[in-house]
Amino acid sequence: MITFHGGERVSVKAIERKKAEVEALVERMQNSKSFVIVDYSGLTVEQITQLRRELSANNCEMAVIKNNITRRAAELSGYEQMSNFLTGPNAVAFSNEDSVSAAKVVHDFALQNKELELKVGVVDGEFMDQENIQVIATIPTREVLLTMIAAGILQPIKEIAIGLDLMAQKLENPEVE
Numbered sequence: 001m002i003t004f005h006g007g008e009r010v011s012v013k014a015i016e017r018k019k020a021e022v023e024a025l026v027e028r029m030q031n032s033k034s035f036v037i038v039d040y041s042g043l044t045v046e047q048i049t050q051l052r053r054e055l056s057a058n059n060c061e062m063a064v065i066k067n068n069i070t071r072r073a074a075e076l077s078g079y080e081q082m083s084n085f086l087t088g089p090n091a092v093a094f095s096n097e098d099s100v101s102a103a104k105v106v107h108d109f110a111l112q113n114k115e116l117e118l119k120v121g122v123v124d125g126e127f128m129d130q131e132n133i134q135v136i137a138t139i140p141t142r143e144v145l146l147t148m149i150a151a152g153i154l155q156p157i158k159e160i161a162i163g164l165d166l167m168a169q170k171l172e173n174p175e176v177e
Contacts, residue, residue, distance in 0.1 A: 018069065025065060025073035032094045034123040036103050036133060037070070037082065038062075041089045042115030051109050051116070055093055060102045062093045079127050085119045099123050100139050107137030 029035060040048060055062050067086040074082040095102035103121055110116040121133040128136060140148070 021065075021069050022072045022076065025069060026076045028094060029073060029077045029079075029122070032096055032122075033099045034102055034121060034136075035092055035094045036106055036121035037085055037119040038091050038093060038106050039088055039117040039119055040064075040091050040115075043113060047113055047115075051106070051113075054105050054109060055102065058095075058101045058105050059097045060093055060095045060105060062091050064089075064091045079122055081127055081129075082120055082122075090119070098142055100136055100142075103133055103137040104139070107134065 040051075043051070052062050067090060070090065070092060071083050071086050074080065074086075093102040093106055100123070103118065103123070106116065106118045110118055118130070118133060118137060120130055121128050121136070123133070123136055139145075
C-alpha cells in the first residue's frame with residue numbers, strides 16, 4: 001500500500017520501519033551514559049574504521065544514523081536543542097559504561113584528524129553544547145581520576161612512613177645523623 005507523505009510516495013512499511021528505528025534510537029539514547037554527535041565529513045574509510053576501533057576499545061560504539069531519525073529520537077528523548085546541529089553527514093558515538101569516554105575518544109581523535117568535528121552531546125542525561133562537550137572531553141577518564149585520588153591519598157602516608165623509618169633508624173643508631 002502506498003500513501004502520500006510530505007509530497008512523496010512512501011509505503012506504509014517504510015513509515016513503520018522508520019518509526020521502529022526512532023523508537024530503538026530513543027531507547028539507546030536513554031540507556032547510554034552519554035552520546036555525542038560528530039561530523040565525520042572529510043574522513044577516509046580507514047580513518048572512520050580507526051575511530052570505530054578506538055571507540056570500541058573504550059566500550060563505546062559509533063553509528064551513522066539519518067539526521068531525521070536522530071532528530072525525531074532526540075526530540076522524543078527531550079533533547080530538542082540538538083535538532084539545530086543535525087545537518088550534514090553525522091554519526092552518533094555512544095558510551096554505555098563511562099560518561100566521558102565517547103566524547104574523550106572523539107576529541108582526541110579530532111586532534112589528529114582535523115576533518116572530524118565534535119558537535120554536541122548528552123552526558124548523564126544533560127544536553128551539552130559544543131563548548132561544554134569539549135570541556136567534558138578533556139576530563140581524565142574514571143581510571144585516571146581514581147589513580148590521581150589514590151596517589152593524593154597515598155602521598156602523605158608515604159611521607160609519614162619515610163619519616164617514621166628515619167626516626168627508627170635514628171633511635172637504633174643515635175650517633176648517625
